[in-house]
């Protein structure tokens with residue numbers, strides 16, 4: 469585990485995107501592709517501002533979602549819709565919609581989760597489980613990550629790689645999410661966390677060692693916590 473506490477949000481974005489650049493470069497050199505899964509929330513704007521500054525063959529990226537809200541793509545709550553608006557449509561980097569693996573629309577949560585798991589198994593190599601090159605994660609003030617919330621039964625899901633949730637405490641309620649077996653099979657996991665409102669939960673995880681969902685991200689590879697000093701104030 470590597471924890472970095474940086475002066476500003478801009479420094480967090482720079483550090484995160486430098487890590488993405490190096491991880492993508494290794495993956496593309498080794499396998500010809502970079503299989504990365506992204507989260508929603510503030511990460512979307514972090515990547516929208518940081519990715520145009522890095523050097524990468526974006527055509528070799530295949531982008532999945534750590535979780536996705538089951539609402540129409542044109543709904544502001546849809547994570548793919550936000551990446552399309554902030555990262556694809558701006559044409560600042562050479563990325564197309566087709567490079568995103570999106571959640572099935574107009575179906576049940578269970579069916580969307582099953583379909584997404586099938587897509588991951590189709591595109592992401594690895595035995596016995598698909599292995600993502602990188603997961604880009606956020607964390608809520610309650611310690612959730614992806615759509616894995618404190619106290620939820622999904623925290624103990626071990627057979628499904630993608631599960632549906634219909635009672636997300638963070639709206640909207642209906643989502644699909646990666647589960648810990650596939651999260652913790654990743655080569656690299658990176659959290660980018662900024663702001664005073666995350667300081668308490670960071671302390672609860674890294675000092676008090678509470679068993680919160682984000683604390684359970686312990687991949688076979690490396691995990692990076694990239695914080696600004698507001699979020700990391702209790703760690704310095």
Ligand SMILES: O=C(O)[C@H](O)[C@@H](O)[C@H](O)[C@H](O)COP(=O)(O)O
Nearest residue numbers: 507508509510606607608613614
């Ligand atoms: O789609 C989502 O809601 C995200 O995947 C979620 O897990 C997010 O990463 C956290 O809620 C942190 O969001 P913020 O960074 O916006 O606080």
